[in-house]
Amino acid sequence: DTEVTQTPKHLVMGMTNKKSLKCEQHMGHRAMYWYKQKAKKPPELMFVYSYEKLSINESVPSRFSPECPNSSLLNLHLHALQPEDSALYLCASSHPVEGAGNTIYFGEGSWLTVV
């Protein structure tokens, strides 16, 4: 079983709704990630937090707003989404070790449907 826990597993939201996806890890990792995955496509990096600071934003639209309250928690706040944002949203974590093989551990994802 994965040690990265994501909630909710499924979410249906309207285009005017505000919702949040949550992620938690207890492996002591100091890097946490949000990826987006469409059906039959590879995961696409959205955001990376390292030591609770936003390190990478892959030009993600502002309707997606990440938050890292502490080293174990990562949220993705959703507002005014479009139907094309429907996808599997994956959280992941790793040790931020430069120059060595750090392993990314993924959660099982949150399936988001925007109607």
Place this chain on the structure above:
Amino acid sequence: QQQVKQSPQSLIVQKGGIPIINCAYENTAFDYFPWYQQFPGKGPALLIAIRPDVSEKKEGRFTISFNKSAKQFSLHIMDSQPGDSATYFCAPRAGTYKYIFGTGTRLKVLA
């Protein structure tokens, strides 16, 4: 330069066969070469990974072969089983946080 080309797109083998999945890259700055396995409805999970100073690594039935000069690495699954049916992604690392995922290979192992 970040592009990663994975092949084949899909693969069907009989139980006991040895499927081989290939990944070619251009970026010589990649410094870590993992393969991820993803079952339907689940997140990707690290299967096996290799560093560029090693040409081959085996873990159980899974082997990575790495050819630095050709800028290619491949995944071999020995004695494949129906439970290996999944999507496989190569994901070489370009920097501490950036893993560049290949397009994926859907493997089906027939019983």
